[in-house]
Amino acid sequence: MIKFLDLHKQYLSIEHEISNAIRAVIRDSSYIGGEFVSKFEKEFAEYLGVAGCLGVGNGTDALEIALEALNLPKGGEVIVPANTFIASSEAITRCGLKIVFCDVSESDFTIDVGDFTARITDNTVAVIAVHLYGHPCKMVELNEIAERHSLKVIEDCAQAHGAKIGDQSVGSFGDLGTFSFYPGKNLGAYGDGGAIVSRDTDLLATCRRIANHGRTAKYDHVLEGRNSRLDGIQAAVLSVKLQHLDDWTQTRIDLANLYRQVIVNPNVTLPKERFGTKHVYHLFVVRTSTEDRDRLKSYLESREIQVGVHYPKSLPVLEAYRYLGQQEEGLFGWTCGSTVLSLPIGDQMNDTEVQIVADAINDFR
Numbered sequence: 001m002i003k004f005l006d007l008h009k010q011y012l013s014i015e016h017e018i019s020n021a022i023r024a025v026i027r028d029s030s031y032i033g034g035e036f037v038s039k040f041e042k043e044f045a046e047y048l049g050v051a052g053c054l055g056v057g058n059g060t061d062a063l064e065i066a067l068e069a070l071n072l073p074k075g076g077e078v079i080v081p082a083n084t085f086i087a088s089s090e091a092i093t094r095c096g097l098k099i100v101f102c103d104v105s106e107s108d109f110t111i112d113v114g115d116f117t118a119r120i121t122d123n124t125v126a127v128i129a130v131h132l133y134g135h136p137c138k139m140v141e142l143n144e145i146a147e148r149h150s151l152k153v154i155e156d157c158a159q160a161h162g163a164k165i166g167d168q169s170v171g172s173f174g175d176l177g178t179f180s181f182y183p184g185k186n187l188g189a190y191g192d193g194g195a196i197v198s199r200d201t202d203l204l205a206t207c208r209r210i211a212n213h214g215r216t217a218k219y220d221h222v223l224e225g226r227n228s229r230l231d232g233i234q235a236a237v238l239s240v241k242l243q244h245l246d247d248w249t250q251t252r253i254d255l256a257n258l259y260r261q262v263i264v265n266p267n268v269t270l271p272k273e274r275f276g277t278k279h280v281y282h283l284f285v286v287r288t289s290t291e292d293r294d295r296l297k298s299y300l301e302s303r304e305i306q307v308g309v310h311y312p313k314s315l316p317v318l319e320a321y322r323y324l325g326q327q328e329e330g331l332f333g334w335t336c337g338s339t340v341l342s343l344p345i346g347d348q349m350n351d352t353e354v355q356i357v358a359d360a361i362n363d364f365r
């Protein structure tokens with residue numbers, strides 16, 4: 001069996017560090033807030049080269065709190081790609097704003113700059129740039145356009161810990177960057193977790209207040225907020241794992257490069273990387289014709305190779321978004337869901353396993 005992602009094997013490789021880290025949190029009863037959370041926040045901000053980091057409950061909360069902190073006028077339009085996980089767009093509605101879906105580029109599945117620009121109106125207030133599959137969006141271009149139209153920029157980095165454009169990490173380009181530490185993400189906790197990062201410490205202070213019941217002091221609430229926190233045990237686990245992240249990412253990149261060399265089936269299209277970017281391969285997504293995709297999926301599963309589909313349906317065609325009336329547009333981001341297939345990739349996978357997957361794909365007719 002070739003697993004889609006082997007978290008158990010990863011745990012075995014860091015078992016002692018993890019046990020010590022968790023024991024230290026329990027010894028200090030540092031469950032909520034405290035030094036382990038502050039330590040991870042500081043380490044992650046340094047890792048990304050941003051001014052600060054706020055740990056929160058999960059990546060969905062991170063998006064909601066980030067958007068709320070920007071204090072945008074109610075009913076304003078926020079542009080988000082059609083092909084992403086629903087958390088990227090849910091936050092918009094939660095904040096009393098209006099979703100406008102835009103297309104993604106066929107070459108890297110991130111926001112199509114032309115289509116994004118075409119959807120900007122006088123009511124547009126922000127954009128959520130999703131670094132899907134671990135590939136950075138065209139942040140320099142998006143920032144330029146956003147600045148021209150006075151739009152706020154949030155980067156959804158849930159799949160892109162450590163991805164870069166040149167030397168600059170994603171999460172540091174926009175007004176705010178949000179991360180998920182869901183266990184299966186490239187940097188995953190042992191439960192839920194998330195973070196918001198920014199170059200702007202005032203904006204981050206606003207996020208911190210919202211995430212902590214609008215508090216400035218223990219019972220001094222300056223506004224109504226909510227409760228969303230990264231707990232001490234998760235922070236301690238993340239501090240351990242952060243030390244390994246660059247090695248693990250390099251393994252993913254090496255495996256992706258190997259896949260590129262050894263998959264030679266002409267009916268299977270390999271993912272592209274934009275020049276000058278560091279793709280962190282949260283997912284390695286190939287494409288086939290619509291007719292072939294489900295057959296290839298079943299075929300690989302019959303050979304005990306686990307695969308995934310991210311995502312089978314675009315957001316605008318979901319029942320939840322029928323009310324927006326954007327289901328009929330038929331652009332790439334609307335239709336690509338029937339052609340994508342995510343192959344196994346992870347920090348514990350090896351070259352032999354990549355070769356087995358590639359051999360199976362090459363045999364597929």
Ligand SMILES: *Cc1c(COP(=O)(O)O)cnc(C)c1O
Nearest residue numbers: 058059060085087088158180182
């Ligand atoms: C995982 C994910 C999220 C949500 O993160 P959670 O921690 O599960 O709430 C948001 N956006 C994208 C693109 C994701 O992949």
